Amino acid sequence: MGEYVVEMRHITKRFPGIVANDDVSVSIRRGEVYALLGENGAGKSTLMSMLFGMYEPDGGEILIDGQKVVFHSSTDAAARRIGMVHQHFKLVGNYTVAENIVLGIEPMKKKFGFLPWVDMQEANQKIRELSAKYGLEVNPTDRIEDLPVSVCQRVEILKMLYRQAEIMIFDEPTAVLTPQEIDFLLQIIDGLRKDGKTIILITHKMEEIKRIADRCAILRRGRLIDVRNVADTSVQEMADMMVGRPVNLSQEKPEARFGETVLTVSGLTVSDEHHFDVVRNVSFSIRSGEIFAIAGVAGNGQTEIADAIAGMVKIASGSVKLLNTDITAASVRERALAGISYIPEDRQGTGVILDFSLRDNLALREYFREPFSKNGILNDEKFNSYAEDLIARYDIRSGQGAATQVRSMSGGNQQKAIIGREVEEHSKLIIFVQPTRGLDIGAIENIRREILAERERGAAILLISLELEEIMALADTVGVIYRGELLKTAPCTELTSQDVGLYMMGVKQA
Ligand SMILES: Nc1ncnc2c1ncn2[C@@H]1O[C@H](COP(=O)(O)OP(=O)(O)O)[C@@H](O)[C@H]1O
């Protein structure tokens, strides 16, 4: 067998209006961790989807073990021992873990000698063995819909192992994970490599590549820029190649100039559907020109605080004041008009309307009033010029410009559209929930600059982030949340990351 287990030669793939892969060639060695690094929309998923048989290339060829292959489906790719964990998992919610793993290749027995039936006992046994061997703890009889994402991801990995995949593609596996879960996943990947598997890791996080990958291919706007040995390449070099210009990895923050109090939250309590208090008696205020950040481990009530302020959830008790107006009972629309912009955590569910065009999504805050509409008649020209303007200024990339259906856009570009639309309102209060989650370094840099510019303009900003580094880089004031309570609120300059990390674990200090 030759040196390369996978060779993709001169691969080109076009979608309407865009060349997603432009003459890309990569060769992957058996047993290595090969990273694909690139900004959102660079063409990483497309390239790997062709290796996994989901699309056929418009040009170029694919070799597995030195042999030319043509895949018409992912079943063809699986037959060549290729597996893929997708960015959005492809599991069936109301099936069990075991059913999902065996789906499509159930071990069959002949009941009474002739009726085929699925031997789930055998399947369960095999799943237990694989779980134990690779440290992928799951309970085969749990239902997928009841499980957190990190466990669903384990199920996807087990599914590949069950199909005896030797070449494993992970498409941005860490984007949905907490820092602890990321550590765990990287250990799993390392274990798979030690066992001889070949791993292709799609990511835009240089730190992960540094920790785990042997080589790294950099894609930019569909083209292969370079392939580097990770050990010989710095994080800064990777970032610059990926973005195509020198990237500033740490942004300086101008001196704060606080003005009047814009938001006052008093004694806020929010209960979930089981009458459990997910936010408990939380009070804080944010001034004009101030970034107030809530730090905490996922699921400690921070998103509920944001939702309560924006009017998306009912509050059990407490009050919310915007400047001097009590908005505790106001509707979402009334709050928006009163001066609140909201960049939600759930981008696809709450942030955009996937089946609408980019143009219509960008106008969601404005369409009902002049100059966008007058006496119920929409002003097409205004919609178009507004969209063109935002697309240019916020660098929103898509196949067909303003007319693109938002569903077809990459997650990062959907997020840029939401941020553009919300920031453009010049609101008094802007709520950013995980604004940069899952985005690449170029987009992160732009969004952080945007947040700081709004601070300079005098907006009050509520920032909710799971990235401690982001909080320490941007916040003027930090509130640390633990089990629904603000354990500590202090100026950012009075806290170290270590302090905040301890409060996040519920460890109170004097
Ligand atoms: N099925 C599709 N139809 C139309 N355009 C697509 C489709 N899939 C991807 N694209 C476009 O191709 C480009 C590359 O996308 P993708 O491979 O998903 O990038 P990445 O994974 O690097 O973020 C993007 O501009 C994206 O909008």
Ligand SMILES: [Mg+2]
């Ligand atoms: Mg992708």
